[in-house]
Amino acid sequence: MASRNPSLARRLILGLVAFQALIGLLAILSEPLISSSLPLRSWLATERAGQLIAASISRDDAGSLVFSASPELSAYMAEVPEFWFLGTDGRTFVRGGRQRAPINRFIMAMVPExxxxxxxxxxxxxxxxxxxxxxxxxxxxxGAWAWLSDRLRRWLLVLAAGAACTTVLTVGLVRLLLRPVHGAAQAARQLQPGRVGPALPEAAVPEELLPLVRATNDAFSRLEHEHEQQRRLHEQQRRFIANAAHELRTPIAILSIRMEELQESVTKQRLRQDVDRLAMLANQLLDLERLQQAEAAKFRPVDLVALAHDAVAEMGPLAIERGSNLSFQTARRCWEVAGDEMALRGVFLNLLGNALAHGGAGVQVALNIGADDTIEVADHGIGVPAEAQERVFEAFQRAGGGTGTGLGLYIVREVLAAHGARIELRDGRPGAVFRIRF
Known part of the structure; x- marks a missing residue:
């Protein structure tokens, strides 16, 4: 399971609450030292007695103070017979424990010093x-237990209230302070090649984060420069290949005509195969150039079901000639996508042709359209060697041997990518399965 990224707000909240808890504990523990000059044992005894007295004083219906000893205070007074206390709210008095003098307004003067x-x-x-x-x-x-239990109970209530306030304030402050960072992240998500100006906005970014934003902009600038150089180099290569393919067509046609003037022989047959291979290579290079020049805005609705049916029908004679079996099944009656009909037809023809050519004698080939938006071209032939499966879609790779140019599957992948689709090779056990998903 992937680990969750740490939260800045959570860390701040935990840190502040821990700091508040530490300050509260230190304040509680230092109370005996700063609140009274009594020895620790006497101070703790006073705290314990005060808590017992507080639980035993209330008021009657007339609003006068009433003392009713709790069981705990009664037990304490029985244990400490010399204990006494006097309590007042400024209007009425209550007393308990050892009696020393009548309670009146001069009580302090009447108790022995x-x-x-x-x-x-x-x-x-x-x-x-x-x-x-x-x-x-x-x-x-x-005494220590009575003191700590009382203080900790009150301290926990204060800490809970403080933690709630800290959480609300911290979350609000983090969101407010990181708003420029979120804006920079949104700008980064909208980056496109060929942009002008800084990739991420630097305005209103906190000073502490500004070096990171500037370093990111510098990195994007270097990447954009490199991308532009690669694009220009690719454009030059593409133009060179296209021009070379155009220039090759004429000498190939002339060579084909002159070759027909030769007498039939094994050499002539081999030359014919070489010329056909050169012609196929030139045509595939031109197809690739046309695909790269195509614009998605010029795509038209194409029915993939009808297109696949026509491709199977077109390859039928070749399958019969090779003694192979070619079938077509579809779970959908119609499936329209926006695309280039000629290029997509080439995808089906190429995949079917490869399966028939490299699957072996009497191979069974099936083109299936599933209900889950997938298209599969599967055969039960010899399959693709394991060492060649990783590079089967690379240019000029002839994994299955034969006399092909090694551009067929590369062009298939490029055509599908231009249509927002992807293709993958799977092991058919036996055979190979090419799965297309739009």
Whole structure:
């Protein structure tokens, strides 16, 4: 399975959330050091007692504070008999634990100075309540667990809210900042040979990404220059081949006429075969030139089913002469494509002719048109040698031997490519199968 490319937004989100989590943990762990001058054990004991008190204070129907010790606080007060606390919202008081003095507005003055405790501001079910407590004590582990469980619960809620905000802001910022990059990518997808100007727009691209865009434009410029040179060289070669083919036709025709003046002999037969091969080569080169000059805009609707039927009928006499069997089957009654009828007819004739010529004596050849937009020319002959299958569509390759020019299948591939189709060779076991897909 292909690995998924890393996401910049995902990395930023994970990094920022991890940073927030680290800062939160450091703040929690440093709280005992910066929030109080009490020793750690006393501070933890105060935190634990404060949480138990906060869970036991509420309000009655009249709005006054009410203290109702929770089971946990009752157990704690029984374990620590010297524990006491006083709580107020500024209007009413609540108290618990060891009794020292009546609660009134002068409570602080009435409690002995040596018994003054620690003040806390608690969030209770009755709202914010100021608490004075003393005599609290706790094991280090119990106090630490009470403190961490409370802080971590609140910290996780804050972290979840912060992560949600971070995700929304990061995704929005990444999309906003990378908008010029997406524009450059869209421009790259629309590149065509022969362009003028920079391939990718440099306007509004972030400064950090500008060197990459400029390097890409430079690379495209070098490729375009190389492409232009290759195009000119190819054009020169194409013109040379076309001119050579035109020039060859006249001497070949003259040679053919003069050869007929010779008496029949084995030498004359061999010369006739060589002249026919030269004539075929010149005609195929001209066909290739005509194909390369053809424009898709000049294509006309062509019925491939009718064209294939006519090609099979045209090759029928050759199959009979060779003692071979030629068949045609189609799953479609009509199949129209835009194309060059003469060039496509040549594709069918070439494939059928190759199968009859190289399949061996009495070969069975079938041209089948499937319902899945494929055309197959299959034979049950000797097939194409394994070492030649990779280069069977290359120019001047005669994989099956014989007296051909080696351009037939090359031209077939070029014709089909000009029509937006592709051809592939498959092993028929036995024989060979040429499959065309439009």
């Amino acid at each position: 040596e018994d003054w405790g620690t003040t806390l501001d608690l969030n209770t079910r009755g709202g914010r309540v100021g608490v004075l407590l003393g005599g609290q004590r706790s094991d280090l582990a119990d």
